Amino acid sequence: MNDLIKEIQQFRDDRGWGGNHDARSLAISISLEASELLECFQWRSAEDSIAHDKQAIVDEMADVFIYLLQFSDVLGEDLIEAARAKMEKNALKYPIPAK
Amino acid sequence: MNDLIKEIQQFRDDRGWGGNHDARSLAISISLEASELLECFQWRSAEDSIAHDKQAIVDEMADVFIYLLQFSDVLGEDLIEAARAKMEKNALKYPIPAK
Amino acid sequence: MNDLIKEIQQFRDDRGWGGNHDARSLAISISLEASELLECFQWRSAEDSIAHDKQAIVDEMADVFIYLLQFSDVLGEDLIEAARAKMEKNALKYPIPAK
Amino acid sequence: MNDLIKEIQQFRDDRGWGGNHDARSLAISISLEASELLECFQWRSAEDSIAHDKQAIVDEMADVFIYLLQFSDVLGEDLIEAARAKMEKNALKYPIPAK
Numbered sequence: 478m479n480d481l482i483k484e485i486q487q488f489r490d491d492r493g494w495g496g497n498h499d500a501r502s503l504a505i506s507i508s509l510e511a512s513e514l515l516e517c518f519q520w521r522s523a524e525d526s527i528a529h530d531k532q533a534i535v536d537e538m539a540d541v542f543i544y545l546l547q548f549s550d551v552l553g554e555d556l557i558e559a560a561r562a563k564m565e566k567n568a569l570k571y572p573i574p575a576k
Numbered sequence: 577m578n579d580l581i582k583e584i585q586q587f588r589d590d591r592g593w594g595g596n597h598d599a600r601s602l603a604i605s606i607s608l609e610a611s612e613l614l615e616c617f618q619w620r621s622a623e624d625s626i627a628h629d630k631q632a633i634v635d636e637m638a639d640v641f642i643y644l645l646q647f648s649d650v651l652g653e654d655l656i657e658a659a660r661a662k663m664e665k666n667a668l669k670y671p672i673p674a675k
Numbered sequence: 676m677n678d679l680i681k682e683i684q685q686f687r688d689d690r691g692w693g694g695n696h697d698a699r700s701l702a703i704s705i706s707l708e709a710s711e712l713l714e715c716f717q718w719r720s721a722e723d724s725i726a727h728d729k730q731a732i733v734d735e736m737a738d739v740f741i742y743l744l745q746f747s748d749v750l751g752e753d754l755i756e757a758a759r760a761k762m763e764k765n766a767l768k769y770p771i772p773a774k
Numbered sequence: 775m776n777d778l779i780k781e782i783q784q785f786r787d788d789r790g791w792g793g794n795h796d797a798r799s800l801a802i803s804i805s806l807e808a809s810e811l812l813e814c815f816q817w818r819s820a821e822d823s824i825a826h827d828k829q830a831i832v833d834e835m836a837d838v839f840i841y842l843l844q845f846s847d848v849l850g851e852d853l854i855e856a857a858r859a860k861m862e863k864n865a866l867k868y869p870i871p872a873k
Binding site: 676679682683686689690691697698699700702703705706708709710712713715716720721724725729732733734736737738739740741743744746747750752754755757758759760761762764765766769771772 | 775778781782785788789790796797798799801802804805807808809811812814815819820823824828831832833835836837838839840842843845846849851853854856857858859860861863864865868870871
């Protein structure tokens with residue numbers, strides 16, 4: 478994942494795009510890409526969407542991830558560690574129900 | 577990352593939540609969590625947001641990632657591979673400008 | 676506003692699109708159109724966005740409103756009345772600060 | 775609708791909130807409120823959502839509308855006129871299918 482972050486940085490710097498990639502703008506971009514992903518499922522079921530547009534869905538999913546990696550990098554936080562820490566909080570908030 | 581996906585699945589199954597986690601519902605969840613992340617930056621600059629609410633921002637970032645991992649798993653696609661493939665497309669779409 | 680709702684219904688029915696316009700799908704559409712409106716402001720200031728893309732911004736704003744009207748109609752609620760009622764709640768929640 | 779816009783302005787000015795209500799921040803707010811509306815429908819059908827949370831749904835719908843009115847006001851555009859103009863464009867883009 479760290480290699481991928483470096484590739485994304487290289488891609489961005491090669492094009493001179495780094496200047497306005499602050500956390501607020503990246504949060505907007507994550508939200509916009511998440512909407513484009515959701516748009517693949519508008520007006521139809523999950524099955525129909527995947528059957529007709531699998532590649533577009535995978536591409537939009539990738540776009541969300543690419544911006545999320547940039548965001549985590551700007552924040553100086555590791556996505557995997559952040560997810561593990563959040564899941565520990567979730568486990569306290571939502572205990573396993575007794576059987 | 578694969579270990580993390582298994583931990584998320586275990587968390588979900590322990591709570592009996594798997595039933596309605598189809599790709600469309602997960603796409604909605606990714607979009608909602610991305611909005612909660614963006615909400616941390618509402619009405620103020622990136623600097624102010626991070627200075628006052630760093631932990632909330634990291635937690636919301638983690639939530640987007642957790643749902644994105646579940647989404648990729650339901651689709652049977654690897655996030656890192658999908659991001660690399662998308663960046664190759666982006667490199668063709670946006671060539672490096674001549675100096 | 677009621678005339679406009681009827682025109683939107685007519686437009687939709689003329690094209691046979693009414694079948695899947697339930698409240699959940701319309702809520703998704705409102706969210707997607709709101710993202711397209713926000714996209715007009717990505718990577719630049721409000722001033723720059725309006726200077727370069729005023730018509731696109733007005734069109735996206737209109738799309739949000741058109742889906743919001745359909746949503747209110749499906750719910751059987753009047754937008755203006757709902758806004759007035761919500762503002763009364765807001766006034767209780769956020770009292771006018773003493774001078 | 776114009777009375778309502780004046781009431782919203784008064785509400786905002788009474789609380790000294792006008793300073794950062796530029797079009798970009800309002801577009802973010804519209805998107806965030808649209809997500810809160812969509813959240814009412816997460817993990818369940820439209821019927822279940824309305825049956826259990828009608829008032830919350832109406833309140834979130836109202837929030838989207840309140841920000842949309844402010845946005846239209848900042849832009850100096852009328853929502854109803856903008857919607858009519860957009861529907862004329864839509865009618866050209868999507869002609870009525872022959873029977």
